[in-house]
Amino acid sequence: MKLEAWFGTLDLGEDGKVLASDPFSKNVRELALRSLSLREPGKGIPPAGFDLRSAALACGFAGSSEEYDSLLHEVTLDAAKLQISGALTPDQRIILAVEALDDVNETANVLSERLSEWYGGYFPESGLSGKALARFVAKYGSRKNVAPEDPLYAKASNSMGAELEAFDEELLKGFATSVCSLYDRRKQIEAYIESSMENIAPNLSLLAGPMLGARLISIAGSLEKLAAFPSSTIQVIGANKALFKHLRSRAPSPKHGIIFSHPLINTSPWWQRGKIARAVAAKLSLAARTDLYSGEKVPSLAEKLDAKVQQIRLMNPEPPRKKPESGLKPKGKKKRRQ
Amino acid sequence: MPEVKTLSEGIFEITKGKKYLATKNLAPGMTVYGEKLLSIEGSEYRTWDPRRSKLGAMVLKKFRIPLGQDSKVLYLGAASGTTVSHVSDIVSGGAVYAVEFSPRSMRDLISLVARRRNLHPILADAGKPNIYAHLVEPVDVVFQDVAQPNQAEIAARNAARYLKSDGYLLLAIKARSIDTAANPKQVFRDEIKKLEEAFEPKFEILTARDLNPYHEDHLGVLAKLKE
Ligand SMILES: C[S@@+](CC[C@H](N)C(=O)[O-])C[C@H]1O[C@@H](n2cnc3c(N)ncnc32)[C@H](O)[C@@H]1O
Numbered sequence: 045m046k047l048e049a050w051f052g053t054l055d056l057g058e059d060g061k062v063l064a065s066d067p068f069s070k071n072v073r074e075l076a077l078r079s080l081s082l083r084e085p086g087k088g089i090p091p092a093g094f095d096l097r098s099a100a101l102a103c104g105f106a107g108s109s110e111e112y113d114s115l116l117h118e119v120t121l122d123a124a125k126l127q128i129s130g131a132l133t134p135d136q137r138i139i140l141a142v143e144a145l146d147d148v149n150e151t152a153n154v155l156s157e158r159l160s161e162w163y164g165g166y167f168p169e170s171g172l173s174g175k176a177l178a179r180f181v182a183k184y185g186s187r188k189n190v191a192p193e194d195p196l197y198a199k200a201s202n203s204m205g206a207e208l209e210a211f212d213e214e215l216l217k218g219f220a221t222s223v224c225s226l227y228d229r230r231k232q233i234e235a236y237i238e239s240s241m242e243n244i245a246p247n248l249s250l251l252a253g254p255m256l257g258a259r260l261i262s263i264a265g266s267l268e269k270l271a272a273f274p275s276s277t278i279q280v281i282g283a284n285k286a287l288f289k290h291l292r293s294r295a296p297s298p299k300h301g302i303i304f305s306h307p308l309i310n311t312s313p314w315w316q317r318g319k320i321a322r323a324v325a326a327k328l329s330l331a332a333r334t335d336l337y338s339g340e341k342v343p344s345l346a347e348k349l350d351a352k353v354q355q356i357r358l359m360n361p362e363p364p365r366k367k368p369e370s371g372l373k374p375k376g377k378k379k380r381r382q
Numbered sequence: 383m384p385e386v387k388t389l390s391e392g393i394f395e396i397t398k399g400k401k402y403l404a405t406k407n408l409a410p411g412m413t414v415y416g417e418k419l420l421s422i423e424g425s426e427y428r429t430w431d432p433r434r435s436k437l438g439a440m441v442l443k444k445f446r447i448p449l450g451q452d453s454k455v456l457y458l459g460a461a462s463g464t465t466v467s468h469v470s471d472i473v474s475g476g477a478v479y480a481v482e483f484s485p486r487s488m489r490d491l492i493s494l495v496a497r498r499r500n501l502h503p504i505l506a507d508a509g510k511p512n513i514y515a516h517l518v519e520p521v522d523v524v525f526q527d528v529a530q531p532n533q534a535e536i537a538a539r540n541a542a543r544y545l546k547s548d549g550y551l552l553l554a555i556k557a558r559s560i561d562t563a564a565n566p567k568q569v570f571r572d573e574i575k576k577l578e579e580a581f582e583p584k585f586e587i588l589t590a591r592d593l594n595p596y597h598e599d600h601l602g603v604l605a606k607l608k609e
Contacts, residue, residue, distance in 0.1 A: 050516045082516045083506070089515045092543045096519045113477055113499055120502040120517065124492055127505045131485035 048088035049096050050079045050119060051105045060091070065103035070115060076122035134244045135267040138237060142262040145233045152226040159223055163216060166205040170196060175227045181220035185213040246341040247331035251324075251349060252306060259302055260328070271332040278332075279303060279325040303328065308353055315363045316356055323352045384422050390447040392472035396420060396427060403430040403438055405471035409497040414467040428471065432596045435465040436527055436554035439596035445589050445604050448550040452476045454521040456544050458508040458536065459528035462490035469525065470498045479518045483507045511540045518544055525552045529559040534573055538581035541607065550606050551585060553577075557599040566599040577605060584608040 045056045052067035068075060082088075090096065097112055106112035156174050159181065163170070167187045172180050184190050186208040187200035194200075208216070234255070241254040245267060248257040263281050264270035270278070282302030301321075304310060309321050327349040334342055384398035396402045398420060404427040411426070413419060418429040432438035441447055449455065449469065453476045460466045460480035470478050480495075481504045482488050488505045495501045506513045508528060524545050526537050537551055545551065555573050557566035570590070577585045585605040593600040 048516055079517065083513050089512055093520050093546075096517075110499075113502075116477075116502050116517070117495075117499045120504060121492065121495060124488055124503045124505045128485050128489055128492070 046088055047090050047094070048082055049090060049099065050075060050082070050116070051096075051100050052103065053088070054099055054103070056091075060094075062099050062102060065099070065105075067100070067103050067105035070105075072115075072118045072122050075115075075119045076126060079119060079123045080126065133266075134240060135261055138240050138244070138258050139262045139266075141233055141237050141240070142258050145230065145237070148226055148230050148233065152223065152230060155219075155223045155226065159216075159220055162219070164205075166208045166216075167200065167203050168205050169199045169203050171199075172196075175224070178220045178223035178227065181216055182224050185217045244339075245332070245335040246339075247334045247345055248328060250341065250343070250346050251331045252303070252328055256302065256305060257328075260332075263302070267332060267336055271329070271336040273329065275322070275325040275329040278329050279321055301325075308349075312357070313363065316360050319356045319360065320353055323349065323356060327352070384420070386422060386427075389441060391450045392474070393430075393441055393447060393449075394427065396422070396429075398422075402427075403432060403441060404428060405430055405468045406474070408471045408474050408500070412494075412497060414494050415462075415464045428468070430468050435468065436593060436597055436600060436602060437465050437468065437525065437552065439593040439600075440552070440554075440591075440602040440604075442596065443591050443593060443602060445552075445591070445602060448523055448552075448604075449473055450476075453523055454519060455479070455523045455525055456518060456521045456540060457481065458524065458526040458540060460491055460503070461487045461527075463494045465527070466491070466501065467494055467498070470501045473500060476500060476522075477502060477519075479504060479514070479521070481506055481508045481514065508540060509536050511543050515543065520544060520546045520549075522546055522549045523552060524549070527554040529554075529556045531560050533559075534576035535581055537577065538583060538585075541585075542583055545583075545607065547607060550588075550604060551577075553603040553605070554593070554597075555601040555603065557601070570601045573601070574603070577603070578608075 047054045047056050052065055054062050054066075055064040057063045068078065097109065100106045100112050101109070106115060156178065160173055160177060163177065163181055170177065170180065180196070187203055187205065188208075190197050190200040237258045238254040241249040241257050245257055245261065248260070251257075252260065260278065260281055261267050261270050264273060273281075278301070280301040283300050303321060303324055304317070306324055308324055309317055312320050327345060331345055334340070334345070384396055387395045387397075389395050389403075392405060394404045394406070396404045402418070402420070404420065407419065407426040407428045411419075413428065415434065417431060420427045420429065430438045432442050437447075449472045451474055453473045455469055455473055455476065455478045457466055457469060457478055457480045460482040463480070466478060466480045478501050480491060480501060482491060483506060485505065488503065491503050495503050502517070504514050504517060508526075509532065521544050524537065524540050526533065526540070528536060530536065533553070533555065537553055541551055555570060557564075557569040560569045560573065570592075574587055574590060578587065584607075586608045587603060587605050589602075589604040591602055593602050
């Protein structure tokens with residue numbers, strides 16, 4: 045019986061004794077690549093309990109037990125490194141970008157609030173916040189520098205804010221410039237996600253929009269996992285906290301996954317949302333599978349979804365008489381009656 | 383003067399101001415997860431935090447730890463290597479096959495593995511032990527901490543292929559990973575039962591204790607193959 049080990053091919057007799065062996069050269073990279081190719085076990089898998097180490101020593105591949113461990117160590121290490129460098133597939137890159145985007149957003153918000161608080165002492169009437177405020181401060185610094193053609197010129201001239209001295213102005217301008225560049229970074233990451241999604245998941249992108257699509261992949265862990273989920277799971281992706289509560293305390297199962305930010309769902313009246321969410325989830329699931337297996341864009345998917353949603357709208361024009369299920373109400377505080 | 387007491391082969395209790403669990407550092411000068419290095423009479427020890435390691439907790443809960451200098455260990459669920467590094471210290475002349483399926487964790491594991499020649503990292507799903515059949519030899523101990531609902535089955539499959547007939551299984555069971563809602567005691571009883579009779583090979587449980595106060599809702603198990 046022929047048998048494949050990481051260090052060579054062995055020929056095993058009926059009694060389990062090694063009859064002949066064909067050890068490989070001790071080139072770490074070659075052995076690592078070979079070891080990876082043996083991960084799809086077919087023929088040649090060693091029988092349970094087979095002593096690889098003794099066989100390696102017997103056939104002269106390794107001169108001692110220490111050498112065996114040394115070589116095996118280098119080979120497994122190299123193989124793991126090769127696997128990891130290959131593990132950063134396009135969908136994993138998108139996931140990293142989505143996570144970076146969340147961090148950038150959070151940081152931008154915190155720093156914007158800080159800027160607002162800080163600059164408010166010098167120009168409380170500006171009425172600006174977020175990106176607009178950051179741009180304004182980075183551009184002018186003190187409100188004394190506001191150009192006459194700027195719409196805020198009058199307010200700036202009559203402000204009750206304190207005087208901004210050169211020393212402080214420099215500090216604030218620098219801070220605002222940092223905030224601006226965070227907003228630029230956000231734009232850049234979003235553009236990256238949009239174009240990557242168009243490449244690796246065109247159908248999901250088409251049906252969900254690139255950002256929602258990317259978030260679904262991110263929470264699922266990969267495009268492959270997303271494609272494997274039943275659509276009922278896709279419907280509740282992102283409702284983790286609520287889902288956990290449901291499991292622990294038998295609270296009503298959550299209906300608000302992140303797909304509820306989909307325009308087809310969040311612009312619909314409440315009594316249609318559950319049904320539309322189900323339809324959207326079913327089509328997103330199909331889209332993810334299409335992306336995974338064919339990669340071709342299928343525009344008719346979007347048309348079919350629109351048609352299905354139209355049909356739901358036509359068939360459910362009026363709110364039902366009974367109270368909506370608590371899971372569907374935005375502020376479902378009251379317990380459901382038994 | 384610090385005092386070094388051996389608790390089990392390669393596992394020490396060091397009294398230096400306070401008491402530390404520790405192993406002898408196989409890669410002197412290097413720390414893995416922010417643990418302390420203690421130099422005593424020419425040897426360097428790494429302190430071992432039982433709150434960050436289920437095996438460390440098992441030591442303090444007075445489990446017999448069937449590891450020695452030359453032991454071969456199949457470690458399933460290596461994560462970033464916190465516990466693996468101590469096992470590598472203990473079996474300094476043996477071998478540790480460290481299986482982990484998350485590439486992210488494997489990245490951390492790889493950086494610690496570099497100077498430990500008895501450590502063999504394997505990026506693979508422990509639920510499919512045939513994947514690493516061309517790499518792993520028969521072992522004295524299967525250690526498993528995968529925190530998965532089907533962990534009993536994973537243990538059995540690996541033991542069937544790799545555990546020597548006189549070897550041991552060390553297992554950490556996390557109640558919440560089996561069933562988030564059920565009572566942990568019930569989960570533990572069910573899991574023990576699975577180990578005893580649900581799969582092939584079947585196990586004989588030698589010790590089973592919860593790992594409080596080091597790990598909440600975790601059970602440590604020491605078992606051997608049923609005759
Ligand atoms: C609780 S952590 C282990 C912690 C580690 N034993 C320590 O003390 O340092 C569980 C690990 O098992 C891994 N894991 C879960 N299922 C697995 C499987 N089927 N195969 C390999 N690794 C798995 C997870 O990725 C995770 O890193």
